[in-house]
Every structure is written in C-alpha cells, then in structure tokens.
Amino acid sequence: MKDRDEAILYVGKANNLRVRIRSYFGRTDSRFMIPFLVSKIHDIAFIVTETEKEALILENTLIKAHHPRYNVDFRDDKAYFHIRIDLADSFPAFN
Numbered sequence: 001m002k003d004r005d006e007a008i009l010y011v012g013k014a015n016n017l018r019v020r021i022r023s024y025f026g027r028t029d030s031r032f033m034i035p036f037l038v039s040k041i042h043d044i045a046f047i048v049t050e051t052e053k054e055a056l057i058l059e060n061t062l063i064k065a066h067h068p069r070y071n072v073d074f075r076d077d078k079a080y081f082h083i084r085i086d087l088a089d090s091f092p093a094f095n
Contacts, residue, residue, distance in 0.1 A: 001070075002043040010037055010070040011062045013055045017046060037070045 001010040014020035023029040024038055049055040063071045085092050 001037065001041045002045065003040050004042045006043070008062075008066045008068045009040055010068050011059055011066065012071075013059050015052075033070055 001008070001012075003009055012020070021044065024034055027034075047058060049058060
C-alpha cells in the first residue's frame with residue numbers, strides 16, 4: 001500500500017486479496033492502526049507468489065528493504081532459518 005508520493009506505507013500478504021482489502025475498507029479489521037493507514041492509501045500494488053512460504057519470504061524482504069511505517073514485524077535485522085531434524089535416523093542431526 002502506497003501513499004500519494006509512492007512511499008510504501010504497508011506490506012502484507014493474503015490468500016484472498018479481495019477479502020483482505022474489504023476488511024481494511026469495510027472497517028472489519030479491529031487493529032488500531034487501520035483507520036490511520038486507510039486514510040493515507042493512494043495506491044495498492046500486489047505481487048502474486050506460487051507458495052505461502054515464498055509470500056512470507058517476500059514480505060520479510062520488502063519490509064526490511066522499505067521499512068514501511070505501518071509494519072511492526074520484521075523491522076529488525078534478524079532472519080529465521082528452518083532447521084530440519086530427521087528423527088527417523090539412528091542418530092538425528094541437523095540437515
């Protein structure tokens with residue numbers, strides 16, 4: 001979501017974009033920041049991903065790159081990796 005100056009206000013993800021946008025503008029989203037965010041939105045851009053995992057990684061990357069005002073998660077420089085341990089092995093180890 002962008003303001004009039006094309007500055008990124010918020011980065012989010014949704015399985016159903018229509019429902020997600022409707023929740024913002026229909027005032028069914030109860031988060032306190034939503035009315036402030038909606039009042040500043042001038043444009044909405046979207047990127048379609050193949051998987052939910054890809055969407056999470058993209059969201060994380062965009063938030064870290066642009067530091068949108070209305071995103072509170074992922075603002076730090078931390079990254080969380082997936083660790084797989086195969087318990088079927090005779091001696092489980094990190095893969």
